[in-house]
Amino acid sequence: MAMKALEVYKLLPKTNCKECGFPTCLAFAMKLAAGGVEPERCPYLDEETKALLGGATRPPVRAVTVGVGARSFTVGEEIVMFRHEKTFYHRPGIMVCAADTSPVAEIRRTAEEVRDFVVHRVGQDLTLDGIALRCESGDPDRFAAAAMAVGECGDLPRLLIAADPAAHEAALRVCGQFLPLIHAATTENHAEMAALAKRYGCPLVVRAETQVKLADLAAQCTAAGAPAVLLDPAPRTMGDFVARASHLREHAVTRAAPDLGYPLYLDTVPLGTDAALAAGILRYAGVIAVPPLPHPSLLAALTLRQNIYTDPQKPIQVAPGIYPVNNPGRDAPVLLSVNFSLTYFTLLGYLEAAKVPCYLFVVDTAGLSVLTAVAGGKLDEEVVKKAIEATDLAGTVGHRTIVIPGFAAPLSGRIEEATGWTVRVGPRDAAEIGEFLETETEG
Amino acid sequence: MTERITEVAVGATRTEGGTRTRSYRIGGASALPGMGDAGSRPLVALEICDDPALWPAVVLEEVGDLAGDLAGWARAAEEWWNADLVRLVLTSTRRRGFDDPAAAGRAVEEVLAATGLPLVVEGSADPALDTEVFRRCGEAGEGERLLLGTAEAERYRSVAAAALAYGHAVVAQTPIDINLAKQLNILLRETGVSHDRIVIDPYTGALGYGFEYSYSVMERVRTAALAGDADLAMPMISAAQDSLTVKEVREAPDEERAGTAVEWEFYAAFAAAVAGAGIVCVRHPRTVGVLKEAVADLWEGAGWP
Amino acid sequence: LVDARPLDVPVSPSVRKYALTLAPPTLDDPSADLARLLEGVEHSGGPAATKIYAPLEMLRKIPVVLRHGRWRCTATVALVPGGYRLINVEEGETRARLYGAAVDLGTTTVVAYLWDLAGGRVLSTASNYNRQISCGEDILSRVNYAKKNGTGHLQELAAVSINTALTAAADAAGIDLEDIYEVTVAGNTVMTHLLLGIDPAYMIAEPYVPVVRRTFTTTAQRLGLAVAPTAGVFTFPAVSNFIGGDIVADILTSGMADQDEVSLLIDIGTNFEAVLGGRDWMLACAGAAGPALEGGEVLFGMRANPGAIERVRIDEATLEPAFETINRVPPVGICGSGLIDLLAGLIRACVIDRTGQIDTGIDHPRIRMGRHFPEYVVAWEEESGAGKDIVITGHDIRNLIMSKAAVLAACITLMDAAGIGHDDLANVFFSGAFGNYIEKENAVTIGLIPEVPLERVKNLGNGAITGANQALVSRERRKALDRIARTVTYIELNADPGFMDRYTQSCFLPHTDLALFPTVQRMLEECRLRKRWGQWQA
Ligand code: B12
Numbered sequence A: 001m002a003m004k005a006l007e008v009y010k011l012l013p014k015t016n017c018k019e020c021g022f023p024t025c026l027a028f029a030m031k032l033a034a035g036g037v038e039p040e041r042c043p044y045l046d047e048e049t050k051a052l053l054g055g056a057t058r059p060p061v062r063a064v065t066v067g068v069g070a071r072s073f074t075v076g077e078e079i080v081m082f083r084h085e086k087t088f089y090h091r092p093g094i095m096v097c098a099a100d101t102s103p104v105a106e107i108r109r110t111a112e113e114v115r116d117f118v119v120h121r122v123g124q125d126l127t128l129d130g131i132a133l134r135c136e137s138g139d140p141d142r143f144a145a146a147a148m149a150v151g152e153c154g155d156l157p158r159l160l161i162a163a164d165p166a167a168h169e170a171a172l173r174v175c176g177q178f179l180p181l182i183h184a185a186t187t188e189n190h191a192e193m194a195a196l197a198k199r200y201g202c203p204l205v206v207r208a209e210t211q212v213k214l215a216d217l218a219a220q221c222t223a224a225g226a227p228a229v230l231l232d233p234a235p236r237t238m239g240d241f242v243a244r245a246s247h248l249r250e251h252a253v254t255r256a257a258p259d260l261g262y263p264l265y266l267d268t269v270p271l272g273t274d275a276a277l278a279a280g281i282l283r284y285a286g287v288i289a290v291p292p293l294p295h296p297s298l299l300a301a302l303t304l305r306q307n308i309y310t311d312p313q314k315p316i317q318v319a320p321g322i323y324p325v326n327n328p329g330r331d332a333p334v335l336l337s338v339n340f341s342l343t344y345f346t347l348l349g350y351l352e353a354a355k356v357p358c359y360l361f362v363v364d365t366a367g368l369s370v371l372t373a374v375a376g377g378k379l380d381e382e383v384v385k386k387a388i389e390a391t392d393l394a395g396t397v398g399h400r401t402i403v404i405p406g407f408a409a410p411l412s413g414r415i416e417e418a419t420g421w422t423v424r425v426g427p428r429d430a431a432e433i434g435e436f437l438e439t440e441t442e443g
Numbered sequence B: 001m002t003e004r005i006t007e008v009a010v011g012a013t014r015t016e017g018g019t020r021t022r023s024y025r026i027g028g029a030s031a032l033p034g035m036g037d038a039g040s041r042p043l044v045a046l047e048i049c050d051d052p053a054l055w056p057a058v059v060l061e062e063v064g065d066l067a068g069d070l071a072g073w074a075r076a077a078e079e080w081w082n083a084d085l086v087r088l089v090l091t092s093t094r095r096r097g098f099d100d101p102a103a104a105g106r107a108v109e110e111v112l113a114a115t116g117l118p119l120v121v122e123g124s125a126d127p128a129l130d131t132e133v134f135r136r137c138g139e140a141g142e143g144e145r146l147l148l149g150t151a152e153a154e155r156y157r158s159v160a161a162a163a164l165a166y167g168h169a170v171v172a173q174t175p176i177d178i179n180l181a182k183q184l185n186i187l188l189r190e191t192g193v194s195h196d197r198i199v200i201d202p203y204t205g206a207l208g209y210g211f212e213y214s215y216s217v218m219e220r221v222r223t224a225a226l227a228g229d230a231d232l233a234m235p236m237i238s239a240a241q242d243s244l245t246v247k248e249v250r251e252a253p254d255e256e257r258a259g260t261a262v263e264w265e266f267y268a269a270f271a272a273a274v275a276g277a278g279i280v281c282v283r284h285p286r287t288v289g290v291l292k293e294a295v296a297d298l299w300e301g302a303g304w305p
Numbered sequence C: 001l002v003d004a005r006p007l008d009v010p011v012s013p014s015v016r017k018y019a020l021t022l023a024p025p026t027l028d029d030p031s032a033d034l035a036r037l038l039e040g041v042e043h044s045g046g047p048a049a050t051k052i053y054a055p056l057e058m059l060r061k062i063p064v065v066l067r068h069g070r071w072r073c074t075a076t077v078a079l080v081p082g083g084y085r086l087i088n089v090e091e092g093e094t095r096a097r098l099y100g101a102a103v104d105l106g107t108t109t110v111v112a113y114l115w116d117l118a119g120g121r122v123l124s125t126a127s128n129y130n131r132q133i134s135c136g137e138d139i140l141s142r143v144n145y146a147k148k149n150g151t152g153h154l155q156e157l158a159a160v161s162i163n164t165a166l167t168a169a170a171d172a173a174g175i176d177l178e179d180i181y182e183v184t185v186a187g188n189t190v191m192t193h194l195l196l197g198i199d200p201a202y203m204i205a206e207p208y209v210p211v212v213r214r215t216f217t218t219t220a221q222r223l224g225l226a227v228a229p230t231a232g233v234f235t236f237p238a239v240s241n242f243i244g245g246d247i248v249a250d251i252l253t254s255g256m257a258d259q260d261e262v263s264l265l266i267d268i269g270t271n272f273e274a275v276l277g278g279r280d281w282m283l284a285c286a287g288a289a290g291p292a293l294e295g296g297e298v299l300f301g302m303r304a305n306p307g308a309i310e311r312v313r314i315d316e317a318t319l320e321p322a323f324e325t326i327n328r329v330p331p332v333g334i335c336g337s338g339l340i341d342l343l344a345g346l347i348r349a350c351v352i353d354r355t356g357q358i359d360t361g362i363d364h365p366r367i368r369m370g371r372h373f374p375e376y377v378v379a380w381e382e383e384s385g386a387g388k389d390i391v392i393t394g395h396d397i398r399n400l401i402m403s404k405a406a407v408l409a410a411c412i413t414l415m416d417a418a419g420i421g422h423d424d425l426a427n428v429f430f431s432g433a434f435g436n437y438i439e440k441e442n443a444v445t446i447g448l449i450p451e452v453p454l455e456r457v458k459n460l461g462n463g464a465i466t467g468a469n470q471a472l473v474s475r476e477r478r479k480a481l482d483r484i485a486r487t488v489t490y491i492e493l494n495a496d497p498g499f500m501d502r503y504t505q506s507c508f509l510p511h512t513d514l515a516l517f518p519t520v521q522r523m524l525e526e527c528r529l530r531k532r533w534g535q536w537q538a
């Protein structure tokens, strides 16, 4: 159970010397209790107190990096069961499979498609994370050739899937320098697989059907020099994965023994893809292998990953300014709103659906929603007046009318007075904006 | 995690005083999915409406002229698409100038006659109309144990009255806020609606348009309930109503539009089931099958051998 | 405002007079006048001569006063940070003429207490409006005024406002302003900065940093106060931009900083401040409650002036209200305490639900649909002095609930941060004008403050002026101030992600977590059962 602020405070010197960067020891204690800072910041704590305050202990789930260069990605380093408790830190890497039995040209094309795939959503680029080569030929040389075919794809992270260590050895000779993730060490082959992982310095997946075996394999491979380990709980169904993954995460977060504090691996190919991919994103997978997916599935899966892995406590902001929608002319209506990203993108969605040309005039409310900004005094006539001047709104449109959000209705009179523009009060909920603009433009 | 989620009866068979061919008891979980006994398997409801003018184009393309034939649409929900429930959305009541509550009652009767599935009814959202519309719907479905919606903090008395008078359960909706959800449940309890007659609708934003806020509220409601908060220990219903009007679906190339619609509903509805929703509602018929399959797979997860 | 608690502190003022009869200098004892004077002070029980600093004005005065008074004089010595200071020397024996003033420099009103420091008793009090109102109603507008026009004018207005009060008090006591040798000033951080002529602009923008937080002493002359020019002016220390000297004065007055148990202190106005803690630690926060609790944004809301309904009881069976107005004249509106009584009465009578919505289903003449919102009639036109029915609307109730929610959420934020439950609160102190008049039981019923046994809810009256009094007349109490200001840890509510949850939970009567208000919950359950039993019978 995390210590309460006052319990932590009792362990501090209480001199309020501020060297930790906090005005008082109690302020430092409260940040420590909330897990926002390391105890090392206070120079006056003895080792025993520092340990007690959970200083510099590793995160419940260790961090593992796959691949090299700009496209490499880190998974793990997670501390909670549910995102609302704090946040999820590292989104899962989605790696698209290609079999070594496919023609080399096809493998290369898959790799290039994975490398170049990108969707622009809510100001972010959603991309795939790597290529997974599956040894189905049973022939190490054929597997190495497949690895070679991916070679030209620069530093696209790779996942090598083969049961036979010899296949891995052949492929690693060709692409070992890209630190691929290798799957998998089992009770039978863990010695050779750990040795390979050690020699090439690449992360290793251990696979077993029980927690005890997984824990033993992880410990043995690490002892044998494998630099980083992921766990594959070998589920027969998606439901099995969700149950096992949830247990592994709870086990890690509570730091229970035996040590299972490693990121998880999921292969959706044998489990039925869409549900397994969604389940992996929701319940704790760090690396997810998928077959080539149709565009609709990819779009939805990457959007779900984007949603689940946004930090619930940080309201994302968009840049204030004038955003034309549906290529408006100088007489198109001007809609005032706030620069809280959820508001901006919700409203933008409805405006585009309404197909009514208009200008979205976004003012800086430090990322607060309409109601919060009005209630907190961050959206008032002064802010609107300054924004009109700063963006030269008058130069952009021929008219002097501005539509404000329904929730900002109390400000309408004051905004008219301060800016001289005519103010129309729009609906509270953006869903009704289409209907409102149609009747407005007719009226 | 010790407490158990209250069970709510939805639908009544002949022996239970109704005419449904099947009935359900949703809820009963003592853990989140994948973390123990997650109670009865989530049900998949197909949404149909009595005025398709406001319904997503991609669904109208799929159902064709069923859109104008409420009974046919309801029957197809059961026989073609194998939904567990039908959710009748009375979009006619949302038209400006609507003033025919009797028509709402008739629509409920028509659907009850056309299918044996238990029925969720989404009535009007206007205080001036509510009392009459909900009374008519409640009366038309008397004995059938409907799930009558939607009660909100500012207008819950009419829905509650109709549910009490005719023996139905109530959908209680709040805007993505665990505290507002608890408050509405207390208000309903204090007007006489017992815990086993309330289903929480935490309001589900579309995937990519605020869905993560809804997902986290569902997890918060469920974990709070399992930690002993009786005013949140009710089953949940999730319906991402805007899923099929989002940009990704509207602007998808023709050959991918239906697929994108299904995926957009599937990812949100399946995630809602993982977060503990007891009923998930979709509008595109082809989403029902894949969703039921995925939910069944999730529920049969055995964990470690 | 003027109601200060009787002082139960030993009188040991920081400024003292020493009546001296000095041996005139001789060829054998040609020591300098200053040394002679200061040694005289030392020998009559004053501080060591070497520790007393004598400013130039005093050196210019000493030779004439000593000789003209034939070596019988009175020295006035003040304890100041870092030692002592000679602030006056007079011919003859003037020990009786040693006066001091304590000032509450409020945003809207200034209150002054005039003390006879020799006799240790209050001579007179006075209060008047803070002239700075001409530059802005509230703190924010005055800081913006200072940004545009500099602090000069505002500093003058602060000094003039204090002088007006001191002059009135001095006249009432028949004493000379020149004989006031010390002034203690308790004011919020912005008011203190403006009195000292320091620019407060950086306090209202992130990261909200004041220029000075410690106690600060300067001379009256430098601030334009019309008392003895060399008199010391002592300003209270602040904790942060929004927890100023007035709150530190409240803490001093409450005595919570001297107790082991944990107490909660709340100062409610349009803005509110809350402090939780005791001797070892204290947490404080501040926020915007909005004007509703003081009648603002409420249709018939008004300040506590004649004709304001200040007490209401509602008969749970007949729903008929019984009310009292200030000065017992026909009602023209409802003030803060009346609004709180009304809210508590309406929830008990089940006229409103826990979110404050009026149940228009109730068939009763006093419950009807107004222009935009449902309303409950408190006073009919015939009995009102406003020429129309006096009502409270659903919108008014919503605003009241949101205001009380901000205060309760702040209290719960402090209690959660410290892991303190409502049973652990030894006292709940109310400070500020508002806290004095409200009915404690109703404040708990609507969840304005956490539920505690009513005998633990105490009124501090005007904590700021009482604190200023204590600091004036007692050296020990003054010394405690800096320690208090340093021990308080400030919590910035807007940076606390959990605040919004606690705020929404507090937008409910009394609170969404019924376990926090066990007795209120039992009481409301009984009301509901009585109501249902009544309906069942009817
Ligand atoms: C999260 C939150 C916060 C967060 C801020 C998060 C943020 N980025 O805003 C924090 C904790 C900081 C916060 C603080 C406060 N909050 Co707050 N907060 C909320 C909460 C829970 C969600 C807000 C949100 O995300 N809304 C979602 C966005 C998308 O909504 P939106 O911006 O309004 O946009 C919609 C519409 O306005 C419309 N729209 C938007 N733009 C436009 C433009 C046009 C032209 C049109 C037609 C329509 C339109 O479309 C959008 C979608 O429908 C709400 C309660 C709730 N559940 O809504 C309370 C809420 C808004 N907060 C409230 C209050 C009072 C406060 C505080 C003042 C509390 C206090 N006393 O200190 C502070 C003020 C902050 C400050 N700096 O002083 C109240 C406001 C009540 C009122 N009527 O004024 C609310 C409603 C809570 C309540 N229970 O009462 N808050």
Ligand code: SF4
Pocket: A012, A013, A014, A015, A016, A017, A018, A019, A020, A021, A022, A023, A024, A025, A028, A041, A042, A043, A044
């Ligand atoms: S550095 Fe240590 S002793 Fe100094 S204030 Fe911080 S916590 Fe207290």
